[in-house]
Amino acid sequence: MVLRQKNKTASVIVIVLMLLGGFLAGGCAEPETEQLESVTLLLDWTPNTNFSGIYSAMERGYYQEEGLEVELVQAPGSVIQMVGANRAAFGFSFQEEVTFARLAEIPVVSIAAVIQHNSSGFISLKERDIETPINFEGKSYGGWGSPVEEATIRALMENYGADFSRVEMVTTGEADQLISIEREADFAWIFYGWTGIEAELKGMDVNFIELRSEDPALDYYTPVIISSETMVDTNPDLVRRFMRATAKGYHFAITNPEEAARILLEAVPELNPDLVIASQLWLADRYQAEAETWGLQKLETWENYGKWLFEQGLIEEMPELEKAFTNAFLD
Amino acid sequence: MAGIKKLRNIAPALILVVLVIGSWELISIYTGIPAYILPAPSAIVRALVNNFGLLLYHSGYTFAAVLPGLGLAIIISPLLALLMDRFTFLKKALYPLLVVSQAVPIFAVAPLILIWFGVGLLPKMLIVTLVCFFPLTINLVEGFSQVDPEAIELMQTMRANRLLIARSVHLPYTLPYFFSGLKIAATYSVLGAIIGEWLAAKAGLGIFMLRAMHSFRTADLFAAIIVVVFLSLALFKLVELAGRLAMPWQRVEIEHPER
Numbered sequence: 001m002v003l004r005q006k007n008k009t010a011s012v013i014v015i016v017l018m019l020l021g022g023f024l025a026g027g028c029a030e031p032e033t034e035q036l037e038s039v040t041l042l043l044d045w046t047p048n049t050n051f052s053g054i055y056s057a058m059e060r061g062y063y064q065e066e067g068l069e070v071e072l073v074q075a076p077g078s079v080i081q082m083v084g085a086n087r088a089a090f091g092f093s094f095q096e097e098v099t100f101a102r103l104a105e106i107p108v109v110s111i112a113a114v115i116q117h118n119s120s121g122f123i124s125l126k127e128r129d130i131e132t133p134i135n136f137e138g139k140s141y142g143g144w145g146s147p148v149e150e151a152t153i154r155a156l157m158e159n160y161g162a163d164f165s166r167v168e169m170v171t172t173g174e175a176d177q178l179i180s181i182e183r184e185a186d187f188a189w190i191f192y193g194w195t196g197i198e199a200e201l202k203g204m205d206v207n208f209i210e211l212r213s214e215d216p217a218l219d220y221y222t223p224v225i226i227s228s229e230t231m232v233d234t235n236p237d238l239v240r241r242f243m244r245a246t247a248k249g250y251h252f253a254i255t256n257p258e259e260a261a262r263i264l265l266e267a268v269p270e271l272n273p274d275l276v277i278a279s280q281l282w283l284a285d286r287y288q289a290e291a292e293t294w295g296l297q298k299l300e301t302w303e304n305y306g307k308w309l310f311e312q313g314l315i316e317e318m319p320e321l322e323k324a325f326t327n328a329f330l331d
Numbered sequence: 332m333a334g335i336k337k338l339r340n341i342a343p344a345l346i347l348v349v350l351v352i353g354s355w356e357l358i359s360i361y362t363g364i365p366a367y368i369l370p371a372p373s374a375i376v377r378a379l380v381n382n383f384g385l386l387l388y389h390s391g392y393t394f395a396a397v398l399p400g401l402g403l404a405i406i407i408s409p410l411l412a413l414l415m416d417r418f419t420f421l422k423k424a425l426y427p428l429l430v431v432s433q434a435v436p437i438f439a440v441a442p443l444i445l446i447w448f449g450v451g452l453l454p455k456m457l458i459v460t461l462v463c464f465f466p467l468t469i470n471l472v473e474g475f476s477q478v479d480p481e482a483i484e485l486m487q488t489m490r491a492n493r494l495l496i497a498r499s500v501h502l503p504y505t506l507p508y509f510f511s512g513l514k515i516a517a518t519y520s521v522l523g524a525i526i527g528e529w530l531a532a533k534a535g536l537g538i539f540m541l542r543a544m545h546s547f548r549t550a551d552l553f554a555a556i557i558v559v560v561f562l563s564l565a566l567f568k569l570v571e572l573a574g575r576l577a578m579p580w581q582r583v584e585i586e587h588p589e590r
Contacts, residue, residue, distance in 0.1 A: 040450065042531070045545065046542045046544075046545035046546070047542065048545070071533065072533055073450045073533050074531065074533065075530065075531030075532075076541075077438075077530070078441050078442040078530060078531055080442075081445070082442065082446060087445065087446055087450065174544070176547060178367075178547070179367065179368060198547055202367075269385055270382075270385065270542035270551065271542060271546045272546040272547065275546060275547070
């Protein structure tokens with residue numbers, strides 16, 4: 001009995017020592033990583049090829065070179081508030097959201113345009129005969145039911161003198177858009193670089209009406225990388241280091257799309273490899289397009305869309321757009 | 332004998348499941364429904380096998396929120412229920428608030444939850460606690476109110492101290508309520524963590540589901556659902572087992588229900 005008790009005590013001691021050892025080992029290993037500053041980057045959607053530059057920069061050690069350790073958190077629907085409240089240093093957003101946020105006095109700043117041009121538009125099955133916005137008449141649109149969607153469709157139709165009241169608006173929300181355009185609705189608003197490519201891979205016969213070729217004002221930036229005014233003002237060095245590595249990552253993805261796709265797939269194995277590779281190849285020369293360097297934003301683009309939102313009555317005043325974005329962190 | 336009886340008890344459910352899955356498989360083979368609309372059961376099994384390591388990895392993150400969240404609820408609920416039982420004004424004040432706490436749509440306040448508690452484990456854990464402590468507390472309050480006052484009086488006349496009364500009257504009266512509340516809580520807990528992960532997370536079954544959905548991989552999504560169901564069931568069974576161990580007097584009834 002006594003012996004058993006001793007054994008028990010001994011094993012407890014051994015376990016405690018092992019735990020302590022583990023802590024100590026962890027403690028000893030720390031100094032190496034200590035120099036790396038940890039920053040959080042919020043993703044506004046499931047990882048996809050829009051984020052490839054980030055994954056490339058992480059995998060290839062670009063952030064490490066800048067003394068940074070980037071933690072990615074998927075936070076759909078909360079990025080603006082979290083970055084605005086300085087709970088995360090950086091995040092993915094889009095021009096419209098930043099514009100609305102600034103009007104609501106959430107101090108976020110766009111620090112890079114991830115893709116130079118808006119690649120979104122309206123997709124429909126070829127058999128529904130929707131070739132221009134005039135054909136929206138008598139058809140149904142499946143989306144999230146937001147005022148901006150309504151205004152966009154209305155404005156596109158008005159350019160053709162078509163009657164918006166003849167479009168049926170259906171809320172399909174998070175439902176797979178490629179399925180909903182076969183059933184609940186005739187057309188949906190998608191990003192070509194992901195959902196459009198998926199339609200191609202599925203061999204669907206579709207029409208696509210690109211937003212920016214219909215109305216230059218709608219060639220807004222989506223997505224953009226944002227930070228907060230506080231970060232930009234009080235810690236510009238960190239922002240610069242983060243952006244230097246990020247830009248390097250995107251430049252890598254531009255020149256090595258296949259490798260960038262492989263890196264993304266390795267980090268996020270849940271994704272469909274065919275889709276990621278095809279999408280990456282499609283996006284490669286669109287990240288930077290004709291801009292001097294990756295990430296540059298033009299005041300004109302911010303103003304055009306801002307004015308458009310104002311004309312559509314979606315915003316009651318024009319925000320100070322010079323403060324909504326900055327190119328200061330791009331070399 | 333007992334084995335055969337057990338088999339007879341679960342047989343109807345088993346036959347139904349086999350029938351449903353079998354006809355589902357046949358329907359997907361013969362009607363050619365695209366896999367992204369409804370994947371065949373065989374495709375789901377394949378997705379389950381192919382993603383096993385990944386699902387395990389994400390389950391780890393989910394459980395890291397579920398267990399402490401549920402644990403916190405198990406600590407808070409009895410305390411709260413005890414206070415509510417002792418002080419009627421507290422019961423009157425808190426009961427409606429408890430109901431309100433369940434009516435708040437978590438998605439709507441997501442940005443606030445994240446701003447208050449960050450994007451780490453904490454908000455997920457708290458959401459689990461939020462969904463778990465309700466059925467537990469409500470059941471416990473009910474349980475405490477069922478305690479036979481005469482039994483307490485009897486104990487008091489026998490000069491039993493508070494602790495003894497609590498152990499030999501309150502505990503046996505309320506334990507069944509505690510465990511039936513805990514069963515509900517356990518089944519909700521995994522779902523709570525997944526909701527939390529949908530708000531913001533770097534990994535977890537909720538994240539796996541979002542990624543499968545956005546990659547148009549419906550079979551993977553179903554595979555994750557199976558894992559969630561399995562984990563919830565496992566927790567449920569665990570609670571049931573704990574209940575049987577904690578309440579040996581109930582076991583007699585369960586094993587001989589005919590009497």
